[in-house]
Amino acid sequence: MDCNVIKDLLPLYVDDCCSEESGKLVAAHLDGCESCRRAYGQMKKMFQRHEEAVSQVSLRRVSDWKASLIQSVLLFVSFAIVAIGVVLEGNTPAGATNGLWAAALIVPATGNLLSLANWFFIRVYRNRKSFSYGCMVSTLAMILLGYGWAVVHYAGQLAVGSPLIWAGIGLSAVFCVLSKVLSNQYALLLGRE
Numbered sequence: 001m002d003c004n005v006i007k008d009l010l011p012l013y014v015d016d017c018c019s020e021e022s023g024k025l026v027a028a029h030l031d032g033c034e035s036c037r038r039a040y041g042q043m044k045k046m047f048q049r050h051e052e053a054v055s056q057v058s059l060r061r062v063s064d065w066k067a068s069l070i071q072s073v074l075l076f077v078s079f080a081i082v083a084i085g086v087v088l089e090g091n092t093p094a095g096a097t098n099g100l101w102a103a104a105l106i107v108p109a110t111g112n113l114l115s116l117a118n119w120f121f122i123r124v125y126r127n128r129k130s131f132s133y134g135c136m137v138s139t140l141a142m143i144l145l146g147y148g149w150a151v152v153h154y155a156g157q158l159a160v161g162s163p164l165i166w167a168g169i170g171l172s173a174v175f176c177v178l179s180k181v182l183s184n185q186y187a188l189l190l191g192r193e
């Protein structure tokens with residue numbers, strides 16, 4: 001069989017798309033023809049590289065999607081906690097309990113919400129480790145600023161020692177840990193070393 005005919009058939013053969021008869025003809029020819037065998041080897045390599053590239057692109061898409069899911073969930077949860085805190089605080093009559101819902105829910109969740117801005121600047125960070133620590137520290141800093149504001153705003157009215165204050169401190173710790181763990185996961189999904 002003519003080499004040119006074989007070379008025309010090679011793309012189909014590599015892609016496993018030709019009929020059984022043609023496949024047998026090509027295989028038989030390749031056994032006896034060095035030049036066509038070389039062409040086949042090159043084409044096969046190219047085909048495999050293309051397949052790999054395609055599967056990497058789809059993997060990338062799935063990871064990007066997971067990364068934005070983590071970010072959105074954290075954003076939504078923080079926002080929901082702030083909203084709940086605002087409603088509870090609004091329904092609390094002024095008096096001894098003033099500001100407790102702010103300390104328990106609004107301050108920790110707002111701190112976390114604000115520190116999420118960091119995630120948009122992931123490129124600024126040297127690596128995954130510095131990014132995740134940066135996120136945790138900024139969450140802590142935002143929360144501390146929030147408590148500073150609460151102490152001034154509710155001057156003397158915050159019943160320190162109330163279980164709600166401890167709940168707020170506990171929630172703050174949870175947000176700091178979440179910020180560290182999830183920002184690390186986020187960076188990992190985006191392919192940061």
Ligand SMILES: [Zn+2]
Nearest residue numbers: 003006033036
């Ligand atoms: Zn040939």
